[in-house]
Amino acid sequence: MENLIENLKKQIIEQLNLAEVKPYDIDASAPLFGEGLGLDSIDALELIVLLEKNYGLKIQEPKDAKNIFQSVKTLAEYISSHKK
């Protein structure tokens, strides 16, 4: 799980062009949207692409993404429980 979280942090920074953010700046339990990294709706769509591209997981309904994308931790949990 720890490995997955660290990898996710790097992938998020790359996918979302968070050029000035370092992995250690991201608190795995902090909210990704609104406060924290201040991500927006387009970032959420890019995270959906990241999930499909890197983990083969497809989110069909944007609504489902809300719970999954609460934090890096919830994202990691979703991946580890759904990955084939």
Add this chain to the structure above:
Amino acid sequence: MSNYILSYTKIKNNCLWHNDKLVSKIGETDNFLEETYKSLDLAYPKFFKMDALSKLGVLCAEQILTDESIRLLPKEKIAVVLSNKNSSLQTDVAYAKTMRDFPSPSLFVYTLPNIVTGEIAIKHKITGENAFFIEPTFNADLLHNYTELLLQESEAVLCGWLSIDEKTCDGFLYFVGKQTESNQKKINFIKHNPTNITQLYTN
């Protein structure tokens, strides 16, 4: 009443000029726009998420719109009129490449040329009228003509030409407004006409 070009910026050959002053010059680099951003200390992380056309526009607009006499104008009375030939071609190509496997939503959004007007509006909270023209070449007559029409209702207009591809970067924004008490002490009132616009662009 005459309208004047109150301020202008240019980005060309790795240099950023504001009026006739060199603001930033970056040496050989693959990433001129981001290096320029860093040299200006803008602290606007959203910049890195933008496409090159938006980055170019935001950098050019920054110099003009943070000037004190301009910052005080009512934001709903500032219009933005931009133009180029190739729309968002560079981003179109980048997005089209992602279409082969995982199309990128953020790249797609930036395949609209007027997103740069939106980015400038968001950064500076400008809510006036805005337009983006596609023209075969820089067209001072069109910009002049449209700006004069807009100035019947708006206080000021941010205008210009923003063009970028892998090899060249050509950004020219200028700010047209009226002579006011707060800006009249400033020097260099350039009359707003096609000749002056062309001259500033080609100089």
Add this chain to the structure above:
Amino acid sequence: MVFVTGIGTISAIGKNVSETLSSLLESRTGIGKINHLQTIHKDNYVAGEVNYSLQELENLAGLKNSNYNRTTLLSLLATQEALTSAGIKDASTYRTGFISASSVGGMSHSELLYKDFLEHNPHENFIDTHYTGAHATDVAKHFGITDYVTTISTACSSAANAIMLGARLINNNILDRVIVGGADALCKFTFNGFNTLMILDKEWCKPFDNNRKGLNLGEGAAYLVLESERVVKAENKKIIAVLSGYGNANDAFHQTASSPDGQGAYAAMQKALEVANFFSNKIDYINAHGTGTANNDSSEAAAIQNIFKKNIPPFSSTKSFTGHTLAAAASIEAVISILSIQNNTIFPNLNCVTPMQDTTLFPVTSLQKNTEINHVLSNSFGFGGNCSSLIFSRN
């Protein structure tokens, strides 16, 4: 005053104004199975395609080997109809302009030919028509219009801004006559893009319905002929409608999302009412932007609520007929707004059943005939925060 003396359109609901009117009166949508666009999504989605191949469009225009792309042909056909309906045979008699709008220009053509172009067969002429402004240059040339030719590209409000610019050029005595509107052809580029934004409904779109899932893409073109009072008098022209108001503002909120209370939309409608110089209670019908996305419809409803307070005029989104035709949408809806005035009829918002939870507003869902319509407000909002409103009035 700016007078509308000619209209022309082509979209999924008809290749001309009379076919368009029939579809609207019969509540017959043009959105359906994708036949022409070769996209991997063609069996998963519906769209508002113009039901003619490139070759058939060329035939309709009476051309041979023109090398025009789909956007240019749509533009040319609608312009032709607008000029004919205005009784204009020679575009050079007055100071005449052509202001068009497009978001993708020749993209669909490039998708067909570019691979070939790189590999062996150069198709010399097409590459110059890729750029968004090429259709306007070609169509203006075709009809001999030279005094003022340009293209506006502000996403889904593009054609409204072309119409606004035309009106200002007439009001300021820079032109006597101007053909204004927009054209966009469907292409894989757009389809895949909107698919990644997850705002495409796989079934018929349901604007202003609580369970709306997104938009259907469409394609088409429409143009209006705007003329000055001087020309109208000199030529004893039949006036179809008056363009009485227009307004544009930036939402300054997000690249794509509209602000929750629709501030840009509010400002655009407010400006249009100011230019028209009348109170909001004179508006008899609103042709809404109403794309069918969760964000647009609730934001637009909030803005309409804030402008009209307790007196909300009947409104509908005719994108449930045509699909969202992007840069052409505002001009197609301008034609529909004018048809509403001419026929004293409100065309319905199809597929809307369940009222939205966050508003009391509910669109007109069945055809309303014999309703006096004198003033119509038409909204068009684009990505990049570009919001436009137009008001058309009976002369």
